Amino acid sequence: MGTPYQHQLQKPEEMMDAAHPLPQPNADSFMALLELPPSExxxxxxxxxxxAPGKPFIHSLVKxxxxxxxxxSNPNPLRSRPSAVLGGDAAAEAAAPGCKRKEADRKGKGSAxxxxxxxxxxxxxxxxxxxxxxxGQATDSHSLAERARREKINARMKLLQExxxxxxxxxxxxxxxxxxxxxxxxxxRQVEVLSxxxxxxxxxxxxxxxxxxxxxxxxxxxxxxxxxxxxxxCLPELQLxxxxxxxxxxxxxxxxxxxxxxxxESHSIYTPEVSPLSSNSSAD
Amino acid sequence: xxxxxxxxRQKIMKKWIMGLRSCSSSHENLSLSERRWIIKLSADLALxxxxxxxxxxxxxxxxxxxxxxxxxxxxxRMLGSGCDYRSxxxxxxxxxxxxxxxxxxxxxxxxxxxxxxxVKRCRRARRSNGRAPRxxxxxxxxxxxxxxxxxxxKDFVPGGQDMDDxxxxxxxxxxxVWLRAQVDVMRALAHSLPATTSI
Numbered sequence: 001m002g003t004p005y006q007h008q009l010q011k012p013e014e015m016m017d018a019a020h021p022l023p024q025p026n027a028d029s030f031m032a033l034l035e036l037p038p039s040e041x042x043x044x045x046x047x048x049x050x051x052a053p054g055k056p057f058i059h060s061l062v063k064x065x066x067x068x069x070x071x072x073s074n075p076n077p078l079r080s081r082p083s084a085v086l087g088g089d090a091a092a093e094a095a096a097p098g099c100k101r102k103e104a105d106r107k108g109k110g111s112a113x114x115x116x117x118x119x120x121x122x123x124x125x126x127x128x129x130x131x132x133x134x135x136g137q138a139t140d141s142h143s144l145a146e147r148a149r150r151e152k153i154n155a156r157m158k159l160l161q162e163x164x165x166x167x168x169x170x171x172x173x174x175x176x177x178x179x180x181x182x183x184x185x186x187x188x189r190q191v192e193v194l195s196x197x198x199x200x201x202x203x204x205x206x207x208x209x210x211x212x213x214x215x216x217x218x219x220x221x222x223x224x225x226x227x228x229x230x231x232x233x234c235l236p237e238l239q240l241x242x243x244x245x246x247x248x249x250x251x252x253x254x255x256x257x258x259x260x261x262x263x264x265e266s267h268s269i270y271t272p273e274v275s276p277l278s279s280n281s282s283a284d
Numbered sequence: 285x286x287x288x289x290x291x292x293r294q295k296i297m298k299k300w301i302m303g304l305r306s307c308s309s310s311h312e313n314l315s316l317s318e319r320r321w322i323i324k325l326s327a328d329l330a331l332x333x334x335x336x337x338x339x340x341x342x343x344x345x346x347x348x349x350x351x352x353x354x355x356x357x358x359x360x361r362m363l364g365s366g367c368d369y370r371s372x373x374x375x376x377x378x379x380x381x382x383x384x385x386x387x388x389x390x391x392x393x394x395x396x397x398x399x400x401x402x403v404k405r406c407r408r409a410r411r412s413n414g415r416a417p418r419x420x421x422x423x424x425x426x427x428x429x430x431x432x433x434x435x436x437x438k439d440f441v442p443g444g445q446d447m448d449d450x451x452x453x454x455x456x457x458x459x460x461v462w463l464r465a466q467v468d469v470m471r472a473l474a475h476s477l478p479a480t481t482s483i
Contacts, residue, residue: 142407149450156453163460174426177433180456184440187463191324194470199320201477 286461292334296469299330299362306361325355329362331466340451341459344443400448 137143161167161176164183170176286292303326314322328345335342346363349355434452438444441456 152450153453156450156457160453160457160460163457172426174429174433177430177437180460181433181436181440184437184456184460184463187460187467188440190467191327191463191470194467194474195320195324195327197474198323198470198477199316 286465289465292462293465293469293472295334296327296330296465297473299333300327300469300473303330303358303362307358322358325349325358326362327466327470329359330469331462333363335462339455339458340447341442341444341455342462348442404448 137147157173157176160180161170164176164180167176167179170179304323307322307326329349332342332345337343337346346359349359434449437456438447438452441447441452441459444452444455447455
C-alpha cells in the first residue's frame with residue numbers, strides 16, 4: 001500500500017513547493033494521519049485558510065464514524081473542476097490524493113457504502129465532495145482509486161481538447177489522442193523546418209555578432225551589417241511583444257496549414273528559399 | 285502554465301541568441317547541417333532552460349542533449365555549470381544533487397518509475413483474475429487503440445517513456461504550450477533576418 005501512494009504524494013509536493021511550503025506527511029505520519037479525525041487530518045493536509053470552503057473537488061471520502069446520513073443536507077453532485085485542479089490551487093490538489101488515499105484505506109476496513117454530503121457532525125463544511133458509489137459499481141478501494149484516476153485523466157483530456165485545434169468536436173479518446181499526436185508532431189516539424197531555414201541564411205549576422213561588437217575581429221564587416229543588426233535583434237522582441245495574444249490564438253487556424261507571417265511586419269525582406277535548400281541538403 | 289506569453293517568448297529568444305552567439309567563433313567553417321543542429325539544439329535548450337526544469341519534459345530535453353558529448357560545451361555555456369534544472373526543489377525526493385546532475389536525476393527517477401511499474405503490474409494481474417468475460421469486444425478494442433496512441437505520444441513528448449497516464453497528459457499539455465512559444469520565437473527570427481541563402 002505504501003509505494004504507489006508515496007509516489008503520488010511526491011508529485012503534488014512538487015507542485016506545492018512552488019505555491020506553499022507545507023509540512024507533508026511522510027510514510028510514518030501517514031499511518032498516524034489515518035487515525036486522526038478527518039477534520040484534523042484536513043487541517044494538516046491543507047494549508048490553513050488557503051482553500052475556499054465552497055469549492056467542490058472530485059473526492060471519495062468516507063467518514064465511517066464521523067458523517068451521519070441525516071446530518072448531510074444538500075448532497076453535491078459529482079463535479080469536476082479541471083481548471084481549478086490544474087490551475088493555481090495546488091494545495092487542494094495536494095489534498096485530493098491524500099484524502100483519496102486515506103479513504104481508500106478506510107474503505108478496506110469500513111463499510112461498503114459511502115456517505116454523500118459535505119458536512120461532518122461538527123457542522124464544518126469540508127471543501128470536497130463525497131462520491132456516492134453508483135449502483136452496480138464496485139466499491140472496493142481499487143475500483144475507487146481507479147475511478148478517481150480515470151476522472152482525473154478525463155479532466156486533463158478535456159483541457160487538451162480545448163488546447164489542440166479541432167479536437168473539440170471529436171469524441172473518443174483514441175481520435176483525440178490522434179489529433180494531439182499530430183499537433184505535437186507538426187510543432188516539432190516546424191521547429192526542424194525553421195532551423196533549416198535559419199541555417200541557410202547566408203549572412204548569419206548573429207554568428208558574427210561578436211565581430212560586430214568588437215570591431216576588427218570578424219571577416220567582412222561593413223556599415224550595412226551594423227545597420228541591419230540592430231533592427232534584427234530588436235525586431236523579434238517587438239514582434240513578440242506586440243502580437244502575443246493574436247499570434248498565439250492564430251495557432252488553431254493557421255499554423256497547421258501555412259506559416260503565419262507575424263503581423264505588422266513592414267519591411268519583410270524574407271524570400272522563400274526552398275529550392276536552394278533542397279538542392280543543398282543533398283550536399284550534406 | 286504560461287502567465288505572460290510575450291515575456292516568455294522574449295526570454296526564450298534572448299537565451300537562444302545567447303547560445304548562438306557562444307558558437308559564433310567557429311561559424312564560418314560549419315556545414316549547413318551542423319549549423320542547423322546548433323540552431324535547433326540551442327533553441328531546444330533555451331526552451332528547456334526558460335521552463336527551468338520544473339517539468340519532466342524540460343529536464344528530459346537537457347538530459348538527452350547531455351548524453352551527446354559534442355553538446356557539452358553548448359550546454360554549459362547556455363545553462364551554466366550549475367544547471368538551473370538541478371535546483372534542489374526540482375530534484376525528486378529520492379535523489380540528492382551530488383554533482384552528477386543529469387545522470388543522477390535520471391537514475392533516481394528511473395528507480396521511482398520502475399517500482400511504480402512493478403506495483404502497477406501486480407495490481408493489474410490481481411485484478412484481471414476476476415474479470416468477467418462479459419466485457420464486450422468494443423471496449424477492449426478501444427482500450428487497445430488508446431494504448432497504442434498513448435505509447436506513440438510517449439515517444440513524442442520528451443521524457444515521456446517513464447510517465448504514467450496522468451502525468452503524460454499533464455506534461456503534454458505543458459509541452460504543447462511551450463513548444464508553440466519556441467516555434468513563435470524561431471519563426472520571428474527567421475522572418476526578420478535577411479534571408480539571403482547560402483548555396
